[in-house]
Amino acid sequence: MNTRAARGRTAAALAGAAALLTLTACGGNGSGGSEAAGGKDGKGRVIEASNGKITVPADAKRIVSISYATGALLDLGVEPVGTSAIDENNPMELLPSQTDRAKKITSIGSGIETNIEKVASLKPDLIVVEGAAAFDWNVKKLEGVAPTLYFGIKTPVDLLNAQEKIAQAVGKEDVFTKLKTDYRQKADQIKNTYGDKLKNVNWAVASSYGNGEFIVDTRTSWVGRVLADAGAKFAKASDDGKEHEVTYSQEKIDVLSDADVILVPRTFATGEVPKEVKELQDKPSWKLLKASKDNRVLPVTYATTDRYGTSLDVLGQIEKILKGL
Numbered sequence: 001m002n003t004r005a006a007r008g009r010t011a012a013a014l015a016g017a018a019a020l021l022t023l024t025a026c027g028g029n030g031s032g033g034s035e036a037a038g039g040k041d042g043k044g045r046v047i048e049a050s051n052g053k054i055t056v057p058a059d060a061k062r063i064v065s066i067s068y069a070t071g072a073l074l075d076l077g078v079e080p081v082g083t084s085a086i087d088e089n090n091p092m093e094l095l096p097s098q099t100d101r102a103k104k105i106t107s108i109g110s111g112i113e114t115n116i117e118k119v120a121s122l123k124p125d126l127i128v129v130e131g132a133a134a135f136d137w138n139v140k141k142l143e144g145v146a147p148t149l150y151f152g153i154k155t156p157v158d159l160l161n162a163q164e165k166i167a168q169a170v171g172k173e174d175v176f177t178k179l180k181t182d183y184r185q186k187a188d189q190i191k192n193t194y195g196d197k198l199k200n201v202n203w204a205v206a207s208s209y210g211n212g213e214f215i216v217d218t219r220t221s222w223v224g225r226v227l228a229d230a231g232a233k234f235a236k237a238s239d240d241g242k243e244h245e246v247t248y249s250q251e252k253i254d255v256l257s258d259a260d261v262i263l264v265p266r267t268f269a270t271g272e273v274p275k276e277v278k279e280l281q282d283k284p285s286w287k288l289l290k291a292s293k294d295n296r297v298l299p300v301t302y303a304t305t306d307r308y309g310t311s312l313d314v315l316g317q318i319e320k321i322l323k324g325l
Contacts, residue, residue, distance in 0.1 A: 047169045050152040051139050056169050057147065060126035063170065064108060064119055064146070067092065067131035068153075068306050072163040074098045075179060075309040076172040082108045082122045093268060093304050095313060120145045126169065130162050156222045156244050159306040179308035184229075186315045191231035194322040201325060203227055204235040204259035204291075207303065210276040212250050220244045222305040223263060226314045235259035253285040261321065262291040265303035273299050296325075 044055040064082040065073050071094050073080055079101065086092060086102040094102055106122060109115045119127070124146040129137050133152030142148040149169055151162035167176035191198065205217035205224055219228045220241035227234070237246070237255040248255060256262060264277050273281075280286060281297060291297050300317055302310040 045169060045171075047149055047165050049149045049165065050133065051143075051148065051150040054147060054149055056149065057125050058171070060170060062122065062124045062126070064122060064124040064127045066108070066114065066127070066129040066137070066142075068159065068162075069128040069130035069151075069166065070094070070102055070105075071098065071309065072130060072166045072307050073128065073170070074102065075163065075307055076167055076170060076175045078170050078172060080105055081124065082106045082119060084114065085109060093302055093306050093310055095309055098309075116141055116145065128166055128169070130159070130166070156220065156225055156305070159222075160308065160311075163307045176308075179312070183308050183312050183315070186312060187226075187229040187231075190315060190319050190322065194319075195231065197322055197325050198231045198233060201233065201260045202235040202258050203232045203261050203263070204238045204256050205263045205300075205303075206256060206277075206280075207265050207274075208250075208276045208280040210279070213247050214250055214253070214280050215245050215247050216255065217245050218243060223300060223303060223314060226305055226311050227318065230315060230318055232318075250280065250283060250285075253280075253283060253289065256289055256291070259289070259291045260294070261296045261298060261325075262289070263298055263300040266299035266301045268301060271301075 044058050046053050046055050048054075063073065063078065063080045065080040066084050070080060070083045070086070070092055074094065083102060083105045084092065085107045086094065086099065086105075092102075106118075108118050108122075119142070127142050127146050127148040129139065129142065129148065129150045131137065131151075131153060133154050137150060137152075139148055139150045142150075149166070151158070151165070153159055153162065164176055167173050205221060205227075206214055207217070208214040216237045217224045218238050218241045219225070219234050221244040224234070224238060224241075224244070235256060235258045237259075240246075264273055264281075266272065267274055281292070286292055289297075298321055300314065302314050305311050305314050
């Protein structure tokens with residue numbers, strides 16, 4: 001990942017929740033770490049995570065989820081006993097049907113800290129952390145409370161891989177397999193139904209965090225990966241997947257000149273395009289783009305498509321766009 005991109009999407013989207021969670025309060029060397037996870041009889045599941053091969057209880061019931069792990073668990077039909085705060089500043093890309101449920105789950109902290117004492121008071125038998133690898137999650141402190149699975153995310157595909165391992169940890173492999181199958185079938189349906197349109201349309205995904213720059217997502221990005229699975233053809237700037245995003249100076253807006261459709265992020269909490277993206281779209285050079293003149297700069301929700309639940313939703317949005325082309 002290039003350093004300029006890391007300042008952009010990785011810091012603001014994937015790690016948005018991570019920045020909220022500089023863990024404080026007590027930690028210590030409790031008895032709940034990975035060594036004790038299997039219990040005296042040694043029964044449990046061994047899951048390979050960023051913090052090593054962790055043995056988790058075979059029948060974990062009381063699960064605390066941190067950051068994107070909450071959505072991954074809710075997709076699987078598992079409701080945590082504790083979660084990072086869910087609010088307008090930290091929606092964590094939950095589906096509408098999941099948001100109200102998540103707000104009723106006990107909060108383990110918000111803002112810039114998570115309360116370790118609160119986590120411990122919930123008596124979890126498993127803690128799952130899913131967030132940007134660039135941030136310090138103080139996993140050792142969490143391991144002092146209960147067996148902890150930490151998935152440090154570096155690239156978009158890591159999010160899907162993490163959900164699969166989370167499913168294995170909680171014994172929901174069958175639910176995960178169905179989600180994955182539903183996603184593949186929906187992608188194939190779109191590919192077969194709209195093949196001609198997909199051949200003749202160049203897609204791009206763009207966003208901005210200001211500072212005179214904008215970001216172009218590639219085919220290996222969050223939304224780019226979903227577009228690729230649906231058979232989309234990419235504009236030149238989005239076609240190279242060596243990096244999942246590339247940052248440009250706003251003087252380079254014309255790199256999007258061959259895009260027929262440009263997808264821009266819509267903020268989940270408000271349903272609006274962020275003001276930095278609106279400012280980008282107000283640039284005279286942006287208004288000269290083919291997609292802009294054809295009114296084909298279109299918003300997409302779940303710019304951080306972090307799991308199969310949100311990926312299915314994005315496929316539905318792509319299908320709706322294709323119907324209107």
